[in-house]
Amino acid sequence: GNSVTQMEGPVTLSEEAFLTINCTYTATGYPSLFWYVQYPGEGLQLLLKATKADDKGSNKGFEATYRKETTSFHLEKGSVQVSDSAVYFCALKASNTGKLIFGQGTTLQVKP
Amino acid sequence: GAVVSQHPSWVICKSGTSVKIECRSLDFQATTMFWYRQFPKQSLMLMATSNEGSKATYEQGVEKDKFLINHASLTLSTLTVTSAHPEDSSFYICSARPELRAGGPETQYFGPGTRLLVL
Numbered sequence: 001g002n003s004v005t006q007m008e009g010p011v012t013l014s015e016e017a018f019l020t021i022n023c024t025y026t027a028t029g030y031p032s033l034f035w036y037v038q039y040p041g042e043g044l045q046l047l048l049k050a051t052k053a054d055d056k057g058s059n060k061g062f063e064a065t066y067r068k069e070t071t072s073f074h075l076e077k078g079s080v081q082v083s084d085s086a087v088y089f090c091a092l093k094a095s096n097t098g099k100l101i102f103g104q105g106t107t108l109q110v111k112p
Numbered sequence: 113g114a115v116v117s118q119h120p121s122w123v124i125c126k127s128g129t130s131v132k133i134e135c136r137s138l139d140f141q142a143t144t145m146f147w148y149r150q151f152p153k154q155s156l157m158l159m160a161t162s163n164e165g166s167k168a169t170y171e172q173g174v175e176k177d178k179f180l181i182n183h184a185s186l187t188l189s190t191l192t193v194t195s196a197h198p199e200d201s202s203f204y205i206c207s208a209r210p211e212l213r214a215g216g217p218e219t220q221y222f223g224p225g226t227r228l229l230v231l
Binding site: 004008036038041042043044045046089099100101102103104105 | 116146148150153154155156157158161205207219220221222223224225
């Protein structure tokens with residue numbers, strides 16, 4: 001079946017540190033991949049997406065590359081800020097069902 | 113950007129009571145709304161998909177008589193947890209998808225979630 005696995009949090013970093021949040025998936029067919037972010041008290045927001053292998057999604061300094069050979073979509077940012085503190089969800093949209101399948105979320109805490 | 117609200121943001125209730133959660137799209141019309149549930153340290157799990165004016169489609173394993181969904185208008189969907197029990201305690205999140213002309217098929221806007229605790 002379709003599933004998404006993320007690294008467990010919380011991830012605690014100092015400001016300007018490099019961020020990686022790992023995400024791997026299992027899917028039938030060719031899914032689209034997404035990263036969502038949820039800031040405290042707000043709804044999930046789409047951060048970036050990639051729709052096919054080797055695509056790179058990017059937004060607000062965050063990047064993730066769709067790696068079909070390793071079934072991964074790791075989220076990276078070169079220099080995090082305190083304002084990046086949030087919960088990050090990796091997700092896939094299954095090509096056979098069209099539904100979003102989420103990982104469990106990873107909490108990022110950035111300290112000044 | 114598009115805003116989706118949920119009410120209440122958290123609720124505590126006694127076992128056996130029913131709880132209604134509202135999901136509203138504030139600045140767009142949503143023909144489709146989704147309800148998810150998240151247990152601690154687990155994934156968001158899709159519970160059901162509701163289309164305005166028609167019956168909701170429930171995911172496998174979700175009891176439709178326990179989780180009543182009503183999508184009576186293009187801006188409001190409600191989830192009622194009937195005869196709630198402690199195992200229903202969870203974080204419930206809705207999302208709304210605008211009418212197709214306003215966004216692509218992947219466009220979903222999420223509410224902030226409702227935390228339910230059943231004692």
